[in-house]
């Protein structure tokens with residue numbers, strides 16, 4: 001039997017293991033996971049802070065026993081891989097008692113993910129981060145044990161905003177420290193005021209253009225001298241791939257930290273594959289390398305690897321990523337796809353549209369604002385951002401589909417929406433973008 005070893009047992013690792021088993025019931029599959037938990041939904045972590053997801057157990061997709069008994073996949077928790085020797089297909093593992101063992105593989109799959117960055121400031125040990133289930137439990141138990149009322153969040157990316165929203169919904173006083181005045185930078189700058197207004201109207205205090213100088217037990221001191229009453233600090237300022245243990249191996253890394261892979265997720269070494277937050281992936285629009293630590297590509301790559309290792313043909317390989325992303329911020333949905341705003345030149349044709357997600361006479365209609373940038377040479381969408389009601393996701397998803405299929409924007413007038421007043425208008429927002437684009441090209 002061929003022996004497949006997987007490093008990391010959460011999004012990428014657990015998924016690729018299950019996918020391989022579905023395609024091959026003979027091979028041996030072994031997962032090494034350095035922490036005590038495995039196969040949980042990282043993306044769901046913020047929603048337990050408000051208890052919108054009440055039961056923390058529901059965040060687990062499967063247990064070690066289920067993997068063992070139902071899927072015949074052996075999972076070793078508290079086992080950290082500390083070295084890889086690809087010349088002899090061998091890894092070295094350290095368990096919770098610091099005992100070292102070795103194991104050998106025919107195929108090796110790396111999904112070690114990333115870890116949350118922390119600030120190096122006075123009182124830095126007081127920082128919490130939210131990147132795995134144990135860290136969520138630490139935050140939860142601190143809130144309960146110390147009856148925490150005032151929380152400060154450092155950062156303004158999506159994890160910071162999701163944590164802020166959920167802690168506010170829990171009834172706590174929440175402050176955000178932001179070194180700029182932009183929130184969720186993936187979305188167009190033009191929408192920033194809407195994000196800020198939503199945060200402020202939900203009574204979240206914003207400290208902008210400042211940095212943390214010191215974290216005390218009950219306050220955070222900023223570099224401008226301001227102090228924020230705060231019993232708990234959550235830092236969400238980005239992540240670093242957990243690839244230190246790979247640095248001494250023969251596997252190529254980019255910038256010393258991102259695992260280099262090709263379109264089939266093969267690393268520079270034969271029979272070694274990688275996926276997830278630790279890899280540098282590929283952007284479909286221009287084939288440029290991009291680090292996109294999100295769940296969709298991790299799951300997609302798990303399928304790619306499973307098919308390649310088991311020699312089962314996948315119908316169509318992935319084209320790479322279009323960088324689609326979305327967040328909920330209270331009653332606002334915000335989503336984007338495509339190139340970064342900063343990458344666009346004046347040549348791109350900008351179409352703006354604001355409309356309702358359902359017929360204008362329906363009482364529960366929600367407004368949606370959308371900005372689309374069109375490449376003047378291909379007439380295809382290069383980037384889009386939208387904010388408003390929940391259907392923002394529908395329009396961004398349609399646009400992603402158009403990009404995948406190299407559809408020209410003029411053809412958007414022919415996208416036939418499902419229509420009934422509670423769901424859309426006969427002339428849908430996606431059609432309106434097409435009409436406006438046709439007019440723009442006539443000018």
Ligand code: FAD
Nearest residue numbers: 008010011012034042043080081112113276277293294295
């Ligand atoms: P992980 O799922 O983090 O798993 C890596 C595992 O490898 C870890 O458990 C780690 O302990 C283990 N490991 C590391 N080194 C070793 C070693 N040497 N030996 C053994 N084990 C090791 N993405 C979205 O698309 N949408 C979202 O809404 C979204 N929300 C998120 C919210 C939060 C709070 C977080 C943290 C992430 C979110 N993500 C979201 C990102 C998404 O969860 C990641 O892209 C995905 O988990 C990456 O999978 P991975 O396998 O690379 O890493």
